[in-house]
Amino acid sequence: MTNIRASDIEPQDLMVVLRHPPHGSHWLREGIDVALVAAAFGQRVGLLFQGDGVYALLEGQQAGALGQKGTHPQLAMLEMYDIESLWVSAAALSERGLSIDDLMLPVKPLGAEAVAELMQVQPHTLIF
Amino acid sequence: MLNYALLVHAAPYSHQAALSALRFADAIVTGGHRLAAVFFYHDGVHNASALMSPPQDEIHLAEGWKRLHEDHGTQLLVCIAAGLRRGLLNTDEANRHGLASHNVEAPFELTGIGQLVDAMLNNDRLITFAP
Numbered sequence: 001m002t003n004i005r006a007s008d009i010e011p012q013d014l015m016v017v018l019r020h021p022p023h024g025s026h027w028l029r030e031g032i033d034v035a036l037v038a039a040a041f042g043q044r045v046g047l048l049f050q051g052d053g054v055y056a057l058l059e060g061q062q063a064g065a066l067g068q069k070g071t072h073p074q075l076a077m078l079e080m081y082d083i084e085s086l087w088v089s090a091a092a093l094s095e096r097g098l099s100i101d102d103l104m105l106p107v108k109p110l111g112a113e114a115v116a117e118l119m120q121v122q123p124h125t126l127i128f
Numbered sequence: 129m130l131n132y133a134l135l136v137h138a139a140p141y142s143h144q145a146a147l148s149a150l151r152f153a154d155a156i157v158t159g160g161h162r163l164a165a166v167f168f169y170h171d172g173v174h175n176a177s178a179l180m181s182p183p184q185d186e187i188h189l190a191e192g193w194k195r196l197h198e199d200h201g202t203q204l205l206v207c208i209a210a211g212l213r214r215g216l217l218n219t220d221e222a223n224r225h226g227l228a229s230h231n232v233e234a235p236f237e238l239t240g241i242g243q244l245v246d247a248m249l250n251n252d253r254l255i256t257f258a259p
Contacts, residue, residue: 014245014248026170026210026213027170030169030170030209030210033209033241034169034241034244034245037240037241037242037244037245038241038245040242041242041245041246043245043249124248124254126135126248126256127256127258128170
């Protein structure tokens with residue numbers, strides 16, 4: 001897995017950090033909602049998937065045993081809203097035995113230092 | 129003087145975050161700054177419940193938010209999508225959904241996430257309080 005260098009990172013108008021899995025709470029869904037609305041308002045929005053938030057990126061997240069809606073359709077809308085700056089914590093992936101090939105969107109893996117750099121250059125960050 | 133907005137994700141009394149947010153809000157206005165808006169999202173929407181009835185010797189969070197509006201003109205914005213699914217409705221929404229009662233009243237306003245984006249872009253600082 002090649003990690004993105006800090007110098008490749010461009011600041012967005014808004015960075016939304018997603019740290020919760022698709023099921024069990026509304027954190028992920030409500031975080032993505034903010035990203036979509038901000039993009040609809042013409043803001044450049046980036047997403048960082050961290051911790052259990054990386055599970056959102058697995059192919060085919062549909063309704064589960066809890067009866068919550070799947071987040072796959074919501075993530076599939078990101079491209080339509082021109083949200084294309086997508087990053088994922090490389091450590092969060094490897095801790096969960098996942099690789100970039102398991103994921104449904106073209107996300108860029110970041111090492112710990114690059115994550116810190118990414119957060120530092122954003123004017124606005126919302127964490128979900 | 130700085131213009132602030134707050135984003136509150138935490139339910140009242142369940143977490144420190146809602147209490148801390150109110151204390152921070154008071155500190156903003158006491159310090160001579162302006163608190164333009166508080167946006168209630170996620171479980172934070174419960175801060176807007178008109179039915180909140182804590183014991184008399186406890187801090188009343190909803191009254192605390194209202195006081196900020198009355199004394200300092202702070203907008204109290206409640207995300208309508210997060211509110212509806214958690215049972216926070218004003219009279220209009222209660223009528224629309226055929227429900228017998230409501231629990232969101234002025235100065236709390238049900239509004240869209242666009243208002244959060246607006247508050248973020250048009251103030252010097254947006255500070256999040258989350259559990």
